[in-house]
Amino acid sequence: MARLSDVIEQFIKELMRDANTDMLEIQRNELADHFNCAPSQINYVLSTRFTIDKGYYIVSRRGGGGFIRIKKLDTDTRSYIGYLIFEYIGDSISQLDASRVLANIEEKGIxxxxxxxxxxAAINGKSLNVFSPSKDVVRAKLFKSMLSVLITG
Amino acid sequence: MARLSDVIEQFIKELMRDANTDMLEIQRNELADHFNCAPSQINYVLSTRFTIDKGYYIVSRRGGGGFIRIKKLDTDTRSYIGYLIFEYIGDSISQLDASRVLANIEEKGIxxxxxxxxxxAAINGKSLNVFSPSKDVVRAKLFKSMLSVLITG
DNA sequence: AATATTAATAGTCAAAGAAAGTCAAACAAC
DNA sequence: GTTGTTTGACTTTCTTTGACTATTAATATT
Incomplete structure (x- = not known):
């Protein structure tokens, strides 16, 4: 049974695809109405599925004529991976965050x-069944090492 | 009297056969209800009868609309990779040996x-900058974990 | 014009709900 | 008596909802 959040996520992505654009403005309440859900559900979808690490950037404005603007970041692969390696990941990364990055670069076709x-498989908790320096630290090293293959290979 | 676990195992396998598919999604509670048993019984069945080495791969998600996805693996390269995972590699493997295995499976087109x-990149010395002499042990785990992807994809 | 008011939005946060996971104790089969 | 099964209490993760807050634009008031 498809989750509402998933349905909304797809809906937004299709809107963008169909309009062949990387920028979309929605009305929170309107969208919530369309799906017959609480408006804050839209925020939930945005904050779990349209995050920076998934390649989206959100701007919004309240008040009359307010809107939520969703921008799909156009990411030259190299610089994006470089950003991940040299800035985003840092010395330590949780399994969840790493997974998000992976989902994102897969979606982008990278x-x-x-x-x-x-x-x-390499960075999941089971594999990294290591004590000593914290798991997240080892994970970050591994992850960056693997990612670097993508821009050097 | 047939054990419940066996009955559930057969039930799942029949579902897959009947639907003529190698992928099935179930609802844990629903299935448990159907058999009038504790939900965790389903986990027991899955973890004893639908394991990787028996040719199945499980993915799941919690929360509303959660599910358990059971995937039956195809048997082509499975036996070879299975051999690597369950026999060859063991609890520990050196970097050199791991490299050899990799060269080999690349050559085979796997x-x-x-x-x-x-x-x-994941199993080289630098990434595994873990102290302790357990480097080879961690490497083996990582390696097997990654290899298992090959027979689950 | 400047300022106050109101209506229209969106944001936040926490609680409730809906799954699935874990683990160990009790039980059964061999 | 050792191994495999069943059960249930407790935990974790993810989603949905709603009450309350914050911001902005439009409008009314001075």
């Missing part, structure tokens, strides 16, 4: 689903 | 050069 799954 | 490079 890695194949299988490549993504390989990386996922 | 992984692409890039996939191989990704794995190489």
């Amino acid at each position: 890695v194949t689903p299988r490549e993504r799954a390989i990386m996922e | 992984v692409t050069p890039r996939e191989r490079a990704i794995m190489e």
